[in-house]
Amino acid sequence: MITRRGFFRFLGGSVLAAAALGSYAVGIEPMLLTRVKRYALTPPNWPDGLKLRVVALADIHACRPWMTPERIASLAEEANALEPDIIVLLGDYVAGTRMVSSWVDSHEWASALSGLKAPLGVFSILGNHDWWEDLTAQKAGQGPTIARRALEAAGIPVMENDVVRLEKEGHGFWIAGLADQLALRPGRAWGRKGFTGLHDLRGTLAKVGDEAPVLLLAHEPDIFPDVPSRVALTLSGHTHGGQVRLFGYSPVVPSRYGNRYAYGHVVEAGRNLIISGGLGFSIAPIRFGVRPEILTIDLG
Template identity: 30%
Template sequence: MKTLGKTGAFTLLAGLSGYYYSKHIEPYWTEITRFTIRHKLIPADFRRFKIALFSDTHLGYHYQLSHLRKAVSLIMEENPDMIIFSGDLMDNPSAYHQIRETVELLRLLDAPFGKFAVFGNHDHGGYGTEKYRYIMEESRFKVLQNTAVPVAKGRSFIFLAGVDDCMLGRPDLKAALARRPGEVYTILISHAPDYADVAKGYPVHLQISGHSHGGQIQIPFVGPVITPRYGRKYVEGLYALDGLTLYVNRGLGTTRLPFRFLSRPEITFFTLEPE
């Protein structure tokens, strides 16, 4: 009986500790990840070009502007050349009303070669399409919705494309790449990581995504517990796919459940290098 009592007490304590950690500690314990991306098409002018990526803030659902302010500070400490947001700014756009405060905060992000964003599924949900576009454009982000832009540095340039969300939008990579000027290093922003299976059939060299939250909760020897549609095949981290490099960022906020376990929120920095 004494042994059973000790076992029960330990189990209860472990459960309470795990609950507290996964709800109050890990969701706000942001990890900074860094990767060097090398490719023969990256021009010498873009050597050490730094790109900051953040994603999936889901503002309004346990992730508040105070948390985003800390993320903005972490990004700006690195002095990136370019900043990318890969979608899902608000968890429920129809219930989110801190528009002015969000714009003021996102305007603090600054990069000499621009700020870019794409739509996530939550950005379209709840009639949020125009609200999201307004916030991002007022925050001086360029929203890439099946469009692309050349990014020039010195006498060289790379090509940056963005597609609409897969779940509630209409992604069209062919349209996004229509003005791609021949053989040039091309980066694609797609909220949905599994869209890489489409992108690898196009002249795209790096795809940047979010959406999956890294599963948000991971069980040792089991893997991710929650994986959304279009984020089930490629869940987190770096993948090499037939000439395409895919990176899946775990995002900053949470959705559905206010927990993270073994899937810390993440800000990623890529440094480009000629091969």
């Protein structure tokens, strides 16, 4: 039978453990050195001889003290050092939380990202927060958003229902980038009852002009059930791996599919999806069990 003294020792230890765990999740893991998460795969019908390295950064969520321009610039250097053929940015550059010491303006984070370099180029898409925090774009129901203008001013193309054909050593492939699936928020001020996406999957893929493989950039992974087998690989962010992940499970995932598309490499009906755990966070400055990461994907 537990004594009164033993009970209070247990209670005190539990409180200290909870405090230590909370301190780690808030103050340490979000600031840990970024890990490089590596994938290697050959999608169905991938051309023989086409070896392609894609480096992906997602969900930067620039803000102080968590994701400063200096830290973003160092992430760009890390990405360059991975010797990518192409670098892709998967959206959500702006702060997704009010728990900040100060804001990072768009020209600051975009300037930090301008250091990204890859032989075949750097390409980007926008995320939901890049739209949600732009009240002018929300009111108008259209862009260009502040984030888009900042990226383009930094020399980084933004793809919203666009495609581009690239070539490496005589082998062609396509990058297709979707507009955001949750771009316009509901609310009386906007006259909208629900979230409105600006993505056009069918129209985007209709712009692909030959049989070369397609890499699809889609901020939210929820589009994946609609992605045809014509697409070799879909790359997404948005979920942050749930921000808290234990034993391969995330209690809260911002997806209508829950843990199905929370994190990692998903294969369904021969189609491939990779969801990044991202670099920053939204709502609360918490990460536990899902460290900030840069993706390296070797194809072929």
